[in-house]
Structure formats: C-alpha cells, structure tokens
Amino acid sequence: MAHTIALIILALLGVSLFYVVYQTIVGRPVERRIVFAYIGLAVSLPLFLKMTPPVSVTTDVQNLADELAKLPAGSRILCAYDYDPPSAPELQPMAVAFTKYAMRHDLKLICMGLWPVGPQQATMALEESLADPEIAAKGLVYGVDYVNLGFQSGQQFVIQSMGSEFKRMFPKDDRGSFYDSIPMLNNVVNFSNVDFVMNFSSGFPGTVEWVQIAVDRFGVKLGAGNTAVQAPQVYPYVRSGQLVGLLGGMSGAAEFEKASAEPGRASTFILSQMFGHAIIILFVVIGNTAYFKAGRRSTGGKS
Amino acid sequence: MRREIPLIITTVAGLVFAVSYFIPHWPFGEAESIFGDWISIVQAFAIWLGVLSLVKVSLEKVSRQPHERPYALVTIITLVGTIVAGLWAGIAGLGQTPMVSFRDTAAFSWIYEYLYTSLTSTMFSILAFFVASAAYRAFRARNFEATLLLIAGFFVMGGRVPLFDLALGSVTGVDTSIFSDFADWIMNYPNSAGQRAIMIGIALGIMSSSLRVILGIERSHIGGES
Numbered sequence: 001m002a003h004t005i006a007l008i009i010l011a012l013l014g015v016s017l018f019y020v021v022y023q024t025i026v027g028r029p030v031e032r033r034i035v036f037a038y039i040g041l042a043v044s045l046p047l048f049l050k051m052t053p054p055v056s057v058t059t060d061v062q063n064l065a066d067e068l069a070k071l072p073a074g075s076r077i078l079c080a081y082d083y084d085p086p087s088a089p090e091l092q093p094m095a096v097a098f099t100k101y102a103m104r105h106d107l108k109l110i111c112m113g114l115w116p117v118g119p120q121q122a123t124m125a126l127e128e129s130l131a132d133p134e135i136a137a138k139g140l141v142y143g144v145d146y147v148n149l150g151f152q153s154g155q156q157f158v159i160q161s162m163g164s165e166f167k168r169m170f171p172k173d174d175r176g177s178f179y180d181s182i183p184m185l186n187n188v189v190n191f192s193n194v195d196f197v198m199n200f201s202s203g204f205p206g207t208v209e210w211v212q213i214a215v216d217r218f219g220v221k222l223g224a225g226n227t228a229v230q231a232p233q234v235y236p237y238v239r240s241g242q243l244v245g246l247l248g249g250m251s252g253a254a255e256f257e258k259a260s261a262e263p264g265r266a267s268t269f270i271l272s273q274m275f276g277h278a279i280i281i282l283f284v285v286i287g288n289t290a291y292f293k294a295g296r297r298s299t300g301g302k303s
Numbered sequence: 304m305r306r307e308i309p310l311i312i313t314t315v316a317g318l319v320f321a322v323s324y325f326i327p328h329w330p331f332g333e334a335e336s337i338f339g340d341w342i343s344i345v346q347a348f349a350i351w352l353g354v355l356s357l358v359k360v361s362l363e364k365v366s367r368q369p370h371e372r373p374y375a376l377v378t379i380i381t382l383v384g385t386i387v388a389g390l391w392a393g394i395a396g397l398g399q400t401p402m403v404s405f406r407d408t409a410a411f412s413w414i415y416e417y418l419y420t421s422l423t424s425t426m427f428s429i430l431a432f433f434v435a436s437a438a439y440r441a442f443r444a445r446n447f448e449a450t451l452l453l454i455a456g457f458f459v460m461g462g463r464v465p466l467f468d469l470a471l472g473s474v475t476g477v478d479t480s481i482f483s484d485f486a487d488w489i490m491n492y493p494n495s496a497g498q499r500a501i502m503i504g505i506a507l508g509i510m511s512s513s514l515r516v517i518l519g520i521e522r523s524h525i526g527g528e529s
Contacts, residue, residue: 032436039435053465056480058487085420086427116350120415123406142401153350154343161339168336169343175402217324235495236502251463274464276431281460283439284453291443
C-alpha cells in the first residue's frame with residue numbers, strides 16, 4: 001500500500017515539474033520552499049518503495065572486495081572509524097557492511113578511532129553486525145574475535161606511534177582492559193602484525209593521513225571508505241596503488257554490499273539518493289533552459 | 304625567554320620529525336616517539352580547553368544576554384548531562400566482569416543515538432536542500448569553465464547512482480553501465496589529475512611555510528610578527 005502511494009506521489013511530482021518549467025521560462029522562478037519540498041519528497045518517498053535499483057560495481061570497489069576475499073580466516077584487520085554522526089548516514093552503512101563481512105568470514109577486527117566519537121560509531125556497527133542471526137550463531141567473543149581500542153588524541157601522530165607499538169597509543173581498550181590482557185592482541189605489536197587496514201573517514205585526520213603514514217612509511221595494505229565529498233581527494237591514491245580500493249559515498253557502500261554479497265541499508269538508500277540526484281539534475285536543466293531562453297540573462301533570484 | 308624557548312622547541316621538534324622520516328633510528332626515532340607522546344598529551348588538554356571555553360562562553364550568555372539564555376542553558380545542561388551519564392556508566396562498568404565501556408551503556412548510547420546523531424545528521428542533511436535551490440538558481444553555463452563543470456557534474460551525478468544507466472536500459476532494453484563507467488572515468492582521470500596538481504601545490508606551500516617556522520622566520524604562532 002505504502003509502495004503504491006509513494007509511487008503515485010512520485011509520478012505526480014514528476015508531472016508537476018512542467019509547472020516549474022513553465023514558471024521558470026516565463027521569468028518567475030519558483031520560490032525556494034517549493035524546491036525544498038521537491039527534494040524532501042524525492043528523498044523520503046523512495047524509502048517506502050519496495051525496489052532495489054541495479055548497481056554496477058566499479059573497479060575500485062571490486063578491487064577492495066577481491067583483496068578482502070584473499071584474507072584467510074583468522075586474519076587481523078585494523079579498522080579505523082574516523083567520522084562522526086553528521087557523516088554517519090553515508091559511512092555507517094558501509095561500516096556495517098564491512099563489519100558484517102569481516103565477522104561472517106571469521107576475520108578478527110581491531111577497531112579504533114582518531115575522532116573522539118569514532119569508537120562509538122564502531123560500537124554501533126559491531127552491535128548491528130552481532131545482531132545478525134547468522135553472525136550471532138557464531139558466538140563471537142569480545143577480546144577474542146573483535147576488540148574496540150577506543151579513541152586516542154594526537155591525530156596523525158597516533159598512526160605514526162602505532163608504527164612502532166600499538167600499546168604505546170592504546171595501553172587500555174575502550175572497556176578499560178589492559179592491552180596485554182586481551183587475547184587477540186597477544187601477538188599484535190605494530191602494523192606488521194595486522195593483515196589489512198580499513199579506514200572509514202569523512203575528513204581530517206582520515207584516509208589521507210593513513211596513506212601518508214601507515215602506507216608510505218610502514219607498508220600496510222589499506223582500503224578506505226569515504227564520504228562522497230571527500231572521495232575525489234583520495235582518487236589519486238587509488239590510481240597510484242597506495243589504496244587497495246575505495247568506497248565512495250552511498251553508491252560505494254551499495255556497490256560493496258553487492259560485491260561482497262552483503263545486502264544492507266545502502267542498497268535501499270541508494271534509491272533515495274538516485275531520486276535526489278534526478279531532481280537536482282532536472283532543476284539545473286530547467287534553470288539553464290530558462291537562462292538560454294531569456295538570452296543568457298539572469299533568471300535566478302534568491303537561493 | 305618567552306619567545307626563545309618556544310622557538311627552540313619548534314625548531315628541534317620540526318627537525319626531529321623531518322629527519323626521523325629518513326633516519327628512523329636512534330636518536331631520531333626515540334625523539335620522534337617522545338614528541339609524538341607530547342602531541343597526544345597537548346591535544347588531550349586542548350579538548351578540555353575546548354570544554355572549559357564552551358562553559359565560559361555559555362555562562363556569560365546566561366548572565367548577560369537574555370535572548371541567548373535558553374540556548375546557552377540547553378548547551379550547559381546537555382554538556383553536563385552527557386558527561387555525568389558517561390562518567391557514571393564508565394565508573395560502574397569498570398567494576399563489572401567483564402568490564403563494560405561507557406559507550407555500551409543504555410544512558411550514554413541513548414543520548415548519542417537519539418539526540419546527538421539525529422540532531423547533527425539533520426543539520427548536515429539541510430545542505431541537500433540548499434544545494435538543490437542554489438543549483439536551480441545559480442548553476443548556469445555562463446562561460447566555458449562553468450559549462451565544463453556543469454557537464455562533468457551532470458554526468459557524475461547521474462552516473463554515480465544507477466539513474467542514467469537505468470534510464471538508458473529501460474529505453475534500449477539492454478543492461479548497460481556506460482554512464483557509470485563514464486562517471487568513473489571522470490573521477491579517475493580528469494579529477495585525479497586536478498587533485499594531484501592541487502596536492503603538489505599544497506605540499507610545496509606546506510614545505511616552505513614549515514621551513515619558515517623551523518628556521519624561526521615565521522613567528523606568528525608565538526605571538527610575534529612574521
């Protein structure tokens with residue numbers, strides 16, 4: 001029922017755009033509240049649709065999935081959650097998909113954060129993953145199969161110090177247990193004892209710092225998940241091979257879910273993003289049509 | 304001495320970090336570790352400085368600016384409430400076996416998930432509305448550069464989500480990823496080239512300004528003139 005109603009409203013929304021086209025061309029651009037309403041409806045209504053758009057997996061995402069597939073069970077992954085709630089709608093779905101993948105394939109997760117609230121995002125991803133019936137059935141144990149080292153201040157210098165010794169930066173984990181008392185960290189001294197590093201980042205300190213220090217200086221294998229805004233800055237590192245793979249924004253998350261056969265929230269949310277992009281593209285086209293129709297005179301107004 | 308000591312610390316720390324990148328052995332490696340610990344300690348204090356500054360500014364607003372009072376009070380109450388919830392749960396968690404982090408407890412998680420996350424995500428999502436409105440009114444093909452940006456934006460926005468591929472597929476009846484591949488090409492080549500140029504420029508700028516700081520030519524960070 002909700003699916004049908006949402007579909008009808010979206011269709012009406014599409015038809016009503018002719019009114020916007022007419023108004024804009026005659027030099028009376030619609031006021032911004034109407035634009036806001038279009039965006040609000042375009043983003044929220046698809047959440048009621050029971051459909052998943054086909055996503056094609058890009059090379060950068062496939063490379064990351066392939067690299068993860070090479071890791072044998074029991075491999076240790078250091079996962080840095082370097083973001084906060086404003087970026088969580090984009091990054092949390094990919095963090096959950098990644099965490100679930102690691103847990104399903106018996107990979108040991110060492111979580112940490114260079115942002116004060118990063119470990120909280122890690123906790124949320126771990127809790128959501130552990131609630132999955134298949135993963136819950138494995139009976140994974142904190143400290144044996146996964147651990148959250150928490151936050152350490154010092155930004156990129158934390159990565160630098162971890163190059164010599166993790167314990168130096170994280171003498172205790174997030175729960176207050178001493179580093180040496182955690183079974184899965186028994187033989188983990190520094191980066192040379194982890195098999196892969198994954199970084200979810202939305203700014204500084206983030207992927208750029210992990211590349212410049214952990215990859216260039218200590219030779220770790222690094223994969224990254226970034227917000228769509230940050231991803232363009234990181235592409236040069238993918239091309240140079242310093243990053244194994246890159247998940248860029250919600251589309252990157254949806255692609256990773258497809259490549260790793262781990263369907264999740266991003267595969268659903270991408271539909272909302274698709275409609276949001278469609279509306280913005282249509283508004284740009286309408287605005288420019290009016291601009292050229294008016295002989296390249298300004299047809300804008302207050303934004 | 305108020306200027307000389309900070310200058311000496313800056314010069315020594317700067318040189319140690321620069322040299323230890325190439326010679327990570329004694330004494331540079333050890334010195335780098337010590338300075339790294341200093342940075343963590345100084346930044347941890349900076350967090351407290353931020354909290355104290357927020358409290359000071361908010362208290363001033365409560366006492367002197369009546370129209371700002373409700374907002375300042377909300378800030379202080381939520382700040383204290385979150386700290387109390389975290390400390391209470393954290394201290395209680397230390398006594399449990401196995402130990403429990405303050406993050407795993409109901410009170411702190413509730414504040415984080417249902418207040419902080421919702422509020423900050425809402426603030427961030429408002430951007431989408433302004434971007435759409437601004438794009439409608441101001442994003443025009445006024446000249447060659449703007450047209451190029453508009454075309455690139457058009458294909459990247461339509462190609463990064465399955466929008467254009469789906470539209471083309473429904474017209475031709477064939478599954479295609481041509482637009483997604485094209486958006487990927489734009490990101491991988493023209494975008495990477497531009498980003499590299501910017502990164503190299505920034506790196507050169509950082510190197511020159513770092514040298515000025517290390518050599519004591521630039522003194523604005525210690526309150527002097529450059």
